[in-house]
Amino acid sequence: MDSSHFSPVSFMRPAVDAELADFVRRRRAEVLEIGEELAPVLDALEAMLAGGKRIRPAFCYWGWRGAGGPETRAIHVAAAALEFLQACALIHDDVIDNSDTRRGLPATHRRLAVLHASSGWTGDSAAFGQGAAVLLGDLCLAWCDAMYQSSGLSEAALRAGRPAFDLMRSEVMAGQYLDLVEQAREADTVDAALRVMTYKSAKYTIERPLHLGAALAGRHDELAPVYTAYGIPLGIAFQLRDDVLGVFGDPDETGKPAGDDLREGKRTVLVAETLRRAPAAGAAEFRRHLGDPDLSAETVEWMRDLITDSGALAACERRIDRYVAQATDALQTDAVADDARSALADLIVAATARKH
Template structure:
């Protein structure tokens, strides 16, 4: 399936780059080609979720299959926009194990432009590249043939998803600027920035393309919300306890940028409740410091373990995944499509413990998965 979406992307991107070249060769080489190269990477998680939701809901006819691949490709272009802009806002030099787009532009023109102008030029180029990816994603959606009834459901979902993505990103940078580390803010950010955009909306789009009923749609959206929250919590853990060789980006970026993550909010809340001034001082000293040393980052890791925040986050991931799969199992789905969808959801945010890159054999025990009867995701 990822290869099939890749072939659609190849065709669309080749056409768009050719059209860009007729406008201006420099623009095509520096911006359009970079968007095309970036969009051809990644795990295709969102398009896989859309595809298997489509198939699980019985979307097997040619029109549904073609639309599913095209909308899946549009999702990948939207993800390009999100990641390229995210790297600019976070001033991150790495993405997917390679130079971030803005850093790549700077490297190309190093020595050709004054140093004081080079970094702003690289970041401005990346912003334009992200805008171009978003425009191409919308073009692809607009050019996809949909039956009127399907279009009435799909197009508002696409519009809402784009707005939710921007809202989540704004909450993220607002939390950084205002040093807001409350649990409600962290959860709201995770919901909008990741849960809906990364999992819930792709599932809903696939189900809508398959013309599914509202009962099944509600079950899939509930499953997507739970697993999407787990997806973001896993990402938070991997950012500080993971290995950059596996994540493709520098470890500790969330701490150095002062991100309002659930993991940090939880550690702070537990330290405040117990009157642990030492822990609060470490967090206060570390969050938002771009020059934070590896030794100081280790102190933050120790705090996250000592407060129980890491173990609680791991346990919550387990509960969320279990509840999400329970919602999925409640829907009447095609057996094979449902099985594949279950596998992709389970892989999106693994419930097992996150291994500490400093100690490869160490893992935090995870509390037993909560019973699906717990009800709503917590």
């Protein structure tokens, strides 16, 4: 714990990876008894699970440790279950956004569309891929619950954690719907973007995993306010950083093409700030291009320049700094165990780094 190279996320990753691999291996045998045709679907799931930063399991684990929970395999399993919820959300999100890639690989629905086409089956390959991906996402949601329930924690602990576990799953689905609504009605306000961000990302990524960890350790009521004061601003800062990277990030780092968020027409705070700050003619042109899946590299570059020149990028960076300061202040408490408080401080840096 005292190593200068200690990473609270990397610390969890080997355990999370091992538990996910073990769970999928056991479930694969059960599923293949239904039919060998399901093997490519499970391969697609394993490809999805191989990536990711394991942020949500890390916050769940450190929420547990912050509440005085001991080091035990059972909390690793319960925390790892959140990766199935993340896989469900990402698979469905890519279908909704019609994304081509995820984590540097073909998106799940694209991969399964290729399976259809290469097999010479009848019907539309794209529609098959989308349908199969939706079903795989549903399977991930079911396995999230199954892995949590079979974690090895006591029945009392699992019951105590269930409200936070269930609320987290409801909120991320509600946040996803709000995101769809705001895109459909072309909402361009910062407030609208922040509401989506709060439910689709901040609560689901940080606040609720922390609440879950505290609840499993029997200290939810005491620590929930502390974890909320820390988790919501950090979760918003995390998503703001992700939105900046979605426009300006290196594709080798992000795993998605440059400017992909602009092609998908995401109504982010970065976009809202641009439309609010840019000259009227520039804002109108920006709005006309936003959401065009065929945006050229030159148009993406023009949109990036407008984001920067309008002051929108700098405004988002200032917001990130303010939210980081709020999260840091929330940790100034003795209610959270010392080693976890140090890890949570490190997670602020990990979650908002300019490259992640």
